[in-house]
Amino acid sequence: MSVQESTYTFEGLPLNGVEPGTNVLVTGPALGGIRELTMRMLLRGHAREGALVLAADVDGRQALTDYESLGGDLDFARVGVVDCTENGADDEEHNVHAVGSPADLTGAGIEFSSLYERLHANGAARVRTGVYTLSPFVVYAPAKSVFRFVHTLTGRIRTADGLGVCAIDPGAVDDQTLSSVAQAFDGKVELREADGQRAVRVRGLPDQPDGWQPVELDTP
Template sequence: MATRHGSRYEFPGLPVESVDAGTNLLLTGPALGGTRELLLRLLLGEDGVLVITADTSARNVLEAFEGVGGRLDRERVRVVSCTQERADDLGEFVASVGSPGDLTGIGIEYSSQYEQVYARGYDTVRTGIYTLTPLLVYSEDVRPVFRFINTVTSRIRTADGLGVCAIDPSAHDERVVNSIAQPFDARVDVREREGALELRVTGMPDQPGEWTAVPALS
């Protein structure tokens, strides 16, 4: 299980070296190619967990988080859902926003949930966004999404948190992906090869720069 020691976040079981508190990672890979699994595994630990989901329901996110070994704890786990799917029975686990295009609403709910988790004693929070693609599709302009991401990553950096955001590069022009990547400290490319998940990291030293196998969940 991932843990945090001192000023660094660690990821046991994954071929990713520990990173400084305040680090933001951009995951790039196909939506159905293991990217969500890797994102959720990077969020594992005893820290607070916040997931903004834009293209799969909050229920699926929570089930998938449990599926990779996450512990569902109402004190520290929150989902901000903008998929328009009702999840009334999930109670305080979920805060809903009407549309992936409502970036202001997403930002407000994210800040509110972050403050609630922090108030419960979790001063380290891991944030995941899965994925940025619907936000870009609804916006039809990269600039508002860039400003939103810049605001979120700045908050994570200031609060000594960890940010992990995913995007499907095949769904966007390369210039859009490069623009979105600017606020992030490193890029983690994800792919499936012969049924196995692989990753490589660019933009950060002491990380696997070549394609490296990701151990399967035990």
């Protein structure tokens, strides 16, 4: 089976593999381990996979540090970040491209496309793309603009047989906005904490475990 035909797998997580071209919305509280869960879903399964993060809650260098601390291989030919924070800065050595603000959705889209193409040109047969998190985009930009941005992003990922993993804290946005954004995704992974135990539940994706599944996350 070729790289393009095989599923995306998530080592160490209670999730079954998903088909190329799948976009997943990850929901959960910002301080409940959602960053770690999102980053672990972006860990490259093999050398010919790339990873691209649109970072809005943390700057580009911190996103790379988080990724590496969870076992991510920082091969900067095939790993990169679009830094959408207000204090972000370009860092060519570490493949970080800064936009300047979560409000600049056009700039974020341009940098995403450019970096996506660069990772493919550098030998990444397919790319895992993550957004951590969508919440700042919703705060800084009009909801309709965010909706269009997310649809464009997920459409590009779907066409390229990539994987999209976008995190959002439901408590940080209104229900209507969350419902609108969710339409761009094929399914959802929900994260919760109850009685000191974290668990995930998958909605809308085929061949996944039923109900809530315990998950071990190191994030406090």
